[in-house]
Amino acid sequence: MPTKKQVAVSFLGTVLDSAFGQGRWQKWRPNVAMNQRDDFHLDRMELFYSEKFLRLAERVRDDIVHLRPETEVNLVPMELENPWDFSEVYTKLHDWSAAYPFDTETENYFTHITTGTHVAQICLFLLVESRRIPSVLLQTSPPKKQQRSMGQGDVGGLDVIDLDLARYDVLAERLAAVRDDAVRYLKSGIATNNQAFNRMIAEIEQVALHSPSPILLSGPTGAGKSMLARRIYELKKARHLISGRFVDVNCATLRGDGAASALFGHKKGAFTGAADKREGWLKTADKGVLFLDEIGELGLDEQAMLLKAIEEKHFYPVGSDVEVSSEFQLIAGTNRDLRREVRAGRFREDLFARINLWQYTLPALRDRREDIAPNIDHQLAVAAQELGRATRFNKEAYAVYLDFALSNQALWRGNFRDLAASIMRLATLAPQGRIGTDLVRAEIGRLNYLWTEDAFSDGRDTDRPSETGLQEIFENKGLDWNGLDLFDRLQLESVAAECRKHKNTAAAGRALFGVSREHRTTPNDSDRLRKYLARFGLAWADIVP
Structure with a gap:
């Protein structure tokens, strides 16, 4: 050497x-x-x-x-x-x-x-x-x-x-400022306000700069997993921690015999149609970052090969008896609950344990409503760059749009993709670069139409069991459904339907108690919802599978 x-x-x-x-x-x-x-x-x-x-x-x-x-x-x-x-x-x-x-x-x-x-x-x-x-x-x-x-x-x-940095307070402060710059970079310069999200990004910055281990990013489609993976790569590249490429692979597009070839490569003549040698995505990512989005879609054979490649840094291309080496860092993305996939036998437990050292769940847009306003500003800047002209809201139009965006009426099923598409439509259609209220009201109507009878899973696992009716839940728990007043049954059914739109009690509580919570000094929406369900002998897990 x-x-x-x-x-x-x-x-x-x-x-x-x-x-x-x-x-x-x-x-x-x-x-x-x-x-x-x-x-x-x-x-x-x-x-x-x-x-x-x-x-x-x-x-x-x-x-x-x-x-x-x-x-x-x-x-x-x-x-x-x-x-x-x-x-x-x-x-x-x-x-x-x-x-x-x-x-x-x-x-x-x-x-x-x-x-x-x-x-x-x-x-x-x-x-x-x-x-x-x-x-x-x-x-x-x-x-x-x-x-x-x-x-x-x-x-x-x-x-x-x-x-020893601990001996140098001034240096430590300056170093903290450098770290703040890195955190802002991971957030694409967006001044996010959600404290839980900000804490998560600050930890990811530390992990990105100090650990070569795999990182698992989970969360609903459109929450920003792919963008964050690329930002992690760019941060590591800027700090000279890696020198290779960023390789972005959507595992949902890999099917059958071609999946192993695409990932691990193949030698010439390995199978019908293999007219030339192929390196594969793992080799292409050598000394760089490999982002495997929707990793839960990989077959079990490919999962086993991937585990070996992660642990040993070498693997066999399809049809070859000569090992190939590749020093890559893996970032995996998924909108599935991989724990459930492991229990169902669809995902290898040993691979899950290997990629789960650093696991972060990106929240849905509806769970970060305080970050909607800065993201609107960011998407306007993105639209200006793509369209080649600046676009701004009229004051009244902005108030109408933001009020809708923050309301429970805005489902944001596609999360940030929905928001980005919405702002791009407004910016494209805006005359003289000014977005007025008529344009905003038309866009709100378009969004409501897109979300009506939506076929998506609202950010949750599409393979989850069907929602059981309340009467059946009561019977399974030995409770008397018919012993409730009609008023209570109707109200409870409405509450259960609203709960099933949300990922947790906090989000559901905010939606259910959206008015009364404003008059409380210390609103505890989760506790109020749990107490309401407990009146009927129910828990959150009973009504939200």
């Missing part, structure tokens, strides 16, 4: 590196001394300098090349109006690191923090710790005796630094 190149990133030391006469060889100059060592060599240096110190930068470069002709020294202009301004220095270095073509497959990086202002050293530390610069930290120190001849004597110390 070829040896990786050694690359250092460093600031020109305007004081420590400064010297021009022959006496400069008797002075310890950090960036030059690095290249005088017998136990450390560099293939390339990226040396930041200010234009007013160009002559000094060129002298340091020439001296390094004189000592080590094989070392390439790139002078990198870094103009700072105030080198002690934290914001300016961090921004300039951040922008440089974002544009720099890091290649961790073929190069090792060292960030030298001896030269430059203390602010520059702190900023470099932050960028390394947050993986914006994928390197280790280096600190050099002067020799005990300054007087020596070129290339002889003590050239000073060189150490890899492992700092």
Whole structure:
């Protein structure tokens, strides 16, 4: 295996590196001394300098090349109006690191923090710790005796630094700000207000940056699993944690003999029609991320092959007796309850255990109604980009649309896909880029029509058992259905029908007590609903299969 190149990133030391006469060889100059060592060599240096110190930068470069002709020294202009301004220095270095073509497959990086202002050293530390610069930290120190001849004597110390973040409150605060940037990125820059969702995304950011293990994203269709998977990939790629591609595969489209070939590849002639060799999606995702959406649709044979590939990082293409290796991170998506699929024998228990280390359920749009308004703004921005023109609501039209979007009348069965499609229709039809109330009322009518007699499962498992009538439930529990007043029976049937539209007691309670809850200091919709059902000897699980 070829040896990786050694690359250092460093600031020109305007004081420590400064010297021009022959006496400069008797002075310890950090960036030059690095290249005088017998136990450390560099293939390339990226040396930041200010234009007013160009002559000094060129002298340091020439001296390094004189000592080590094989070392390439790139002078990198870094103009700072105030080198002690934290914001300016961090921004300039951040922008440089974002544009720099890091290649961790073929190069090792060292960030030298001896030269430059203390602010520059702190900023470099932050960028390394947050993986914006994928390197280790280096600190050099002067020799005990300054007087020596070129290339002889003590050239000073060189150490890899492992700092304890807990000792540096300011650094910890700045690092937290970097993490906040990553969380906003995972949320596509949308200022979401749902606290449970925000906590989940914050944890996903930590997992994405620190764990190569599989991630399982569950939730109803249209909740954003595919978009979040791609954002996780882009975040890892930006931090140089992966170098490969993002491969998005919908397992629902993989059927029969072609499923194994599509995933694991095949050799030429493996089966009828296999005229050429095929790599397969797992190999295509090597050193990247493989997103298997609707993983519950995979057959049991493909599940067994996938488990081996995840655990051993190699597998056999169809018809081949030669193993293929692939280092990919798996993100799986599903709108099914895989626990139920395991019990039914449709999903392997060992594979479920392997991909369930990090499991996150993305809530339906109806369970994040406080996030509808910022998502409307986001979808307007998306529509403007696609249509090439900005579109805005009139004030009255926006109030009408938002009131409907937040109401129980808005089912949002397709979740964010429904919302995105709705905003795109409004933006496309808006004259002169202004959405008026007539257009909004027409769109509300269209949405209500789309949701009428809807064939979808409302975000829940389509394979669930049929809903049992209340009379049968009462009889199965040994309760007297006919002993209830007609009023109670009718009311209870209406309550049960509403409950079956929602995933949990909290959502159902909000819908059922939407008016009276506004007059309570501490509304507890779940508790009110449970107590109502308990009056008749029922629990939530009795009426919502």
